[in-house]
Amino acid sequence: MEITARALWTMIHGMGFGALYLLACSGGLFELYRLTAASPSPSTPGQHRFLKIYLVTMAFLAWATVLTGAYVIYPWYRATPPPGTLDLSLFPQRLLMSNPATIGWHSLGMEWKEHVAWFAPISITMVAFIFLRYGRDLSNHKQLRSAVLAFAAASFLAAAIAGFFGAMLNKAAPVHGGPAIQVSSGESK
């Protein structure tokens, strides 16, 4: 069983950082809503401390996702093939654009994904900063709390759009190539 270096990086970017961020979003939104509500539901300093660490981790994941995407995966995706190249399998963007049935995955999917994804780290960094600064006092700032929840939801939406198109693009034209990494040696049965 082996995987190419580019496929491994794509996995780290999408299934590692990106998917983990998306998974973290629902928990983050729920805890933000619960711990900053003005209702008499009690919360402990430990829960607030946990959410602070959780939000900072989410911000790290969001930045790690966009930075690996833009500076590690995207150059492989958009690489220009040498003139006369017939096999475009190592040039995903050109492969998608070579077929009318798949061109939309690039012209709509990648074109939107490569920009919209950045709203996730910008928004969640702001959310984490405000929760770190205000802590439980956030429940006394109703409008601030509303904005924080809305931007956290927008961050989730941006990551979901990017994640969906990332998965579909990698299905239609996977990024692969580079040195092969042996994961394990199988036996025939």
Place this chain on the structure above:
Amino acid sequence: MTTTSNNPPALTNGSGAAAILAAGIGSFALAALAIAADKSAAMKTALAFYKPTGPLSGVTTVAILIWVLTWAMLGVGWQRKTVSLGIVNAAAFALLILSFLLTFPPIADLF
């Protein structure tokens, strides 16, 4: 120890408002720069800070700089102030919604 919150705010809303508005401005800057890089060959070349990534590298770097600088300036100015958060929120949400729309290729292609 458990706590509940029904008290007057201990902190002013200024630094929070600065972060919210800066996030909206940073997002909008990214969308506007993405359109500029797509429509203008000169901008496309100028924003290709890192050749393998192309103009995306400049679009995002400049947008992040705008976001961080705006945040820093507003943060310093509003740190101890209570600002009209209704207006700030409305402006930030409007910019964020516009950013989502302007990065959507069928809309971006209208320019």
